[in-house]
Amino acid sequence: MYTNAHTHLELSALAELCPTGQEFGAWLQTMLARRMQLDNATLERGIHSAIEQLHHNQTTTVGDISATRLSIEPLLNSGLAGVVYLEVLGFDPDVASQRFSAAQREIDTLRQRETAMKIGLSIHAPYSCAPSLFEAAARWCQDEALPLAIHIAESPAEVAFLQQGIGALRELNRRITPHIEWQAPQCSPIAYLEQLGVLEAQPVLVHAVQVDADDLALIAKYDCAVVHCPRSNHNLLCGRMPLEQMLAHGIRVGLGTDSLTSAQSLDMRDEISFAQQLHAYKVEPVQIEQLAMQAAILN
Ligand SMILES: [Zn+2]
Numbered sequence: 324m325y326t327n328a329h330t331h332l333e334l335s336a337l338a339e340l341c342p343t344g345q346e347f348g349a350w351l352q353t354m355l356a357r358r359m360q361l362d363n364a365t366l367e368r369g370i371h372s373a374i375e376q377l378h379h380n381q382t383t384t385v386g387d388i389s390a391t392r393l394s395i396e397p398l399l400n401s402g403l404a405g406v407v408y409l410e411v412l413g414f415d416p417d418v419a420s421q422r423f424s425a426a427q428r429e430i431d432t433l434r435q436r437e438t439a440m441k442i443g444l445s446i447h448a449p450y451s452c453a454p455s456l457f458e459a460a461a462r463w464c465q466d467e468a469l470p471l472a473i474h475i476a477e478s479p480a481e482v483a484f485l486q487q488g489i490g491a492l493r494e495l496n497r498r499i500t501p502h503i504e505w506q507a508p509q510c511s512p513i514a515y516l517e518q519l520g521v522l523e524a525q526p527v528l529v530h531a532v533q534v535d536a537d538d539l540a541l542i543a544k545y546d547c548a549v550v551h552c553p554r555s556n557h558n559l560l561c562g563r564m565p566l567e568q569m570l571a572h573g574i575r576v577g578l579g580t581d582s583l584t585s586a587q588s589l590d591m592r593d594e595i596s597f598a599q600q601l602h603a604y605k606v607e608p609v610q611i612e613q614l615a616m617q618a619a620i621l622n
Pocket residue numbers: 329330331388474529581582
């Protein structure tokens with residue numbers, strides 16, 4: 324009955340990293356380094372255990388991000404509905420282009436085997452993906468009617484990266500791709516997606532915490548759905564999403580736990596009760612419970 328609209332089941336084996344209380348950029352570095360240390364068999368055990376937890380917790384629909392591709396087969400065979408998004412990232416435009424072409428081939432093949440679990444594409448985030456990757460992916464997803472998910476407007480560090488070209492995520496990005504110049508577009512994360520033509524593909528916008536009135540108007544104008552992950556945002560010091568303003572704009576909002584590296588469980592009932600406390604006196608508790616059943620936002 325519940326829809327967990329944002330997970331990374333492949334990170335379930337790294338659950339001991341949570342809760343961290345670390346700032347987002349520091350957490351991301353720790354998480355990526357730790358993931359590299361684990362072999363595929365360990366990650367796969369985590370995925371199977373996570374799928375069991377979802378069944379046990381009355382979750383019937385899931386939106387999962389797959390960077391390693393390890394969650395795809397288990398999800399196609401899980402009996403769960405939803406979308407598994409193949410993640411692509413790359414700040415070097417040439418590297419990104421090659422990875423995108425490879426992902427397109429994988430997706431074309433996998434789409435022939437869809438069950439109640441559909442296949443989608445995820446372009447990771449502005450600080451890890453070249454602008455040209457966002458543009459190409461949005462065009463393709465629009466042409467192919469392929470579900471697209473993007474992590475966007477998550478942390479204050481992401482805002483600093485786009486507004487001023489500084490901060491922890493700029494430092495991380497500079498270390499990984501020191502040869503790539505970055506001219507900050509000096510705009511908000513949501514405005515950045517609009518400038519690149521990405522909102523026209525109506526991506527599912529994951530997080531959308533760092534949003535102002537103009538951003539909310541843009542999300543509403545393009546009728547993009549948003550996934551709210553309040554425990555993850557809280558644990559990574561990302562702030563509170565203005566849920567009441569989202570709903571006042573008529574924006575479609577779903578609820579997700581995010582991965583076990585930033586949330587304490589994959590149980591939507593835990594996410595609902597945290598969200599009810601977080602948005603107390605701003606959003607009715609029953610309305611928050613309904614957000615956890617919004618399977619349609621993944622279409
Ligand atoms: Zn995520």
